[in-house]
Each structure stands twice: as C-alpha cells, then as structure tokens.
Amino acid sequence: MFEKTGIPSKEMIMEKFPPIERINEGPVAVVECYQKIPCNPCQTACKFNAIIVGEDINNIPEFYPNKCTGCALCLSKCPGLSIIVVDGSKSKDRVEVRLPYEFLPLPEEGQIVKGLDREGEYITDVKVIKVLNPKSFDRTPIITIEVDRRFLYTIRNISVEA
Numbered sequence: 001m002f003e004k005t006g007i008p009s010k011e012m013i014m015e016k017f018p019p020i021e022r023i024n025e026g027p028v029a030v031v032e033c034y035q036k037i038p039c040n041p042c043q044t045a046c047k048f049n050a051i052i053v054g055e056d057i058n059n060i061p062e063f064y065p066n067k068c069t070g071c072a073l074c075l076s077k078c079p080g081l082s083i084i085v086v087d088g089s090k091s092k093d094r095v096e097v098r099l100p101y102e103f104l105p106l107p108e109e110g111q112i113v114k115g116l117d118r119e120g121e122y123i124t125d126v127k128v129i130k131v132l133n134p135k136s137f138d139r140t141p142i143i144t145i146e147v148d149r150r151f152l153y154t155i156r157n158i159s160v161e162a
C-alpha cells in the first residue's frame, strides 16, 4: 500500500511515534521518514543528536526521543515535511501539534481550521495557537495547533479557507 500511495499504514505510523509517556512529558518530534533516500538535513539541524542518519546518507534516520527537546528546528529543514512535534503535557484532553505548512493563505493565531489526516481527509476542527514564519525557515512556516487528544495519531495537516 505505502509503495503505491505513499500513505503509511497504522503500524508504520505507530512505530515512528515516541511512547505516550514521553509525549505526555513535553514536546517531542515524530520523524516520519519511511524510505531510504539520500537526505540528512534533519541530522544537521538537530543540535541535540536526537536524529542520526549516519555515514550512509541513504539510511533511514534513527530517532532518540529522550534526547529530543521538542525545539522544532528540524521541521522546516526537512524537504519531505516528514517531521512534526507533539506535546501531550498541556492538557488531559488535548495535545499540541507543530507541523510544517507550505500553503497560502497562512492561518491566523486563534483561527479555527480544518484538521486533516495523512490522506488529506477532514477529521476534526482544530485551533491555531501559533504561526511562525521567520526568514530562517525558508518559506516553510511552522503552525502550532491544539487538537482533541483522540486524534493524536491521525492529525497530520490543516486546511485553511481563504
């Protein structure tokens, strides 16, 4: 299925998520890189050695959640938009998710937008908490959204109506 559609299975996704205990401690990356490709800006971006591609640039990155601070610096550096940051420490009912977003218009802070799954299907409305778009992100803004905890493993993108 993944080879044909590019959409990972539930099992593939769950293998990439850190344990829920780590997510509930504070922000942590989810590195959804599934294929061997010659690429490693994630490793270069991470000052905490939480992502290691290693000597062979084709390696699938290894991720070490306990080294990750959730700084999100790797998000805008990944050309595949493969990395998000999740944070379950703020609330019992909701999680915060930071994701790279390259479409226009950008949402505004406080705006309610559509939350989409990995297939681009609507799953729930989400609230935009923060929009970061400095020059150093090189046109890959980072959007922080607040989402019902039930959608922690399915939320992957947003859709903003003009």
Ligand code: SF4
Pocket (backbone or CB within 6 Å): 028, 029, 045, 046, 047, 048, 049, 050, 051, 067, 068, 069, 070, 071, 072, 073, 074, 075, 085
């Ligand atoms: S979120 Fe920050 S600490 Fe975590 S992997 Fe990315 S760059 Fe490294």
Ligand code: SF4
Pocket (backbone or CB within 6 Å): 031, 032, 033, 039, 040, 041, 042, 043, 053, 061, 077, 078, 079, 080, 081, 082, 083
């Ligand atoms: S930068 Fe992104 S696409 Fe490239 S190896 Fe890292 S996670 Fe995978």
